[in-house]
Amino acid sequence: MKDGIIIKGISGFYYVEVGQDLYECKARGIFRKKGLSPLVGDRVAISIIDETDKKGNIEKIYERKTELVRPPIANIDKVLITFSVKEPSPNMVLLDRFIVFSEKENLDIRIVLTKVDLDKDGTIVDRIVSDYEKIGYKVIPVSVETGQGVDQVRHELEGCISVFAGQSGVGKSSILNAIEPDFKLETAEISQKLGRGKHTTRHSQLYKLGPNAIVADTPGFSSFDLTDIEIEELQEYFIEFANYQDCRFGNKCIHKNEPACGVKEALEAGQISESRYKSYLQILDEINNLKIRELRRNL
Known part of the structure; x- marks a missing residue:
């Protein structure tokens, strides 16, 4: 048997890279019986059926470091949450939802801010960089048009498996094209009617950027199951709140309507971003509504 990594999966076929070779494989029925499906990013052991035509079977899936459900992909180390300053305009609640998701999955987070050349006076870029770097997140302003930040993104991809996350049309594929033109990834044309990009990436796939970097290009997605x-x-996933937990109700405080709340006091003092707190309340309400609907279904 040979060990490799699944770089693409389409219609029940899995393409496993073993050294310089690529094998088209199917998964053994035993995985279905166990309720386990191979994922892009899985480290696997394969048996060879036909060496000439590079055909094989997946015999074993090694333990996963991480597993994302949407997009379905395994063993991601770092997420580059990618948002544009314009076309489409930044949705800060959606950005914070991506951060919540990534924090929960224990991924190393970078925020990539694209199309910064469209922010002529720099006010949008400066505000987002200030708000999120103050929390502790690294923000990389990027313009594919001018080349700004492209090398910095390339550096972030070294030595790990990374995934780009963000709504369609913000320039994820364009960044990959700028880093490595040979990818020839299809890039999004912005739909004037919808104000956001058309989905151009049809399936998850891993790409090598030199010997030490692997990046996943995934279908656009904009929502998570909370x-x-x-x-x-x-x-816990709004990490700046940890510095302001001196609340009357201690760890029972959800920082919404409670009196003597350390987080709300920090908000009033300007130590917590108003935008972040609004995102927190909106996501909190979403979770609460989901819990209520779940309880009603179970009655």
Whole structure:
């Protein structure tokens, strides 16, 4: 048997890279019986059926470091949350949802801010960089048109498996094209009617950037299932809240309507971003509504 990594999966076929070779493989039926499906990013062991035509079977899936459900991909180390300053305009609640998701999955987070050349006076870029770097997130302003930030993104991809996350049309594929033109990835044309990009990436696929970097290009996605996050748990994923937990109700405080709340006091003092707090409340309400609907279904 040979060990490799699944770089693409289409219609029940998995393309496994073993050294310089690429094998078209199918998964053994035993995985279905176990309720386990191979994922792009999986480290696997394969048996060879036909060496000439590079055909094989997946015999074993090694333990996953991480597993994302949407997009379905395994063993990601770092997420580059990618948002544009214009066309489409930044949706800060959606950005914070991506951060919540990534924090929950214990991914190393970078924020990539694209199309910064469209922000003529720099006010949007400066505000986002200030708000998120103050929390502790690294923000990389990028313009594919001018080349700004492209080398910095390339550096971030070294030595790990990374995934680009963000709504369609913000320039994820364009960045990959700028880093490595040989990818020839299809890039999005902005739909004037919808104000956002058309989905151009049809399936998840891993690409090598030199010997030490692997990047996943995935279908555009903009929502997550929040049902597995508890109401009291959400604050853990707004990491700046940890500095302001001196609340009257201690760890029972959800920082919404409670009196003598350390987080709300920090908000009033300007130590917590108003935009971030609004995102927190909106996501909190979403989780609460999901829990209520779940309870009603189970009655």
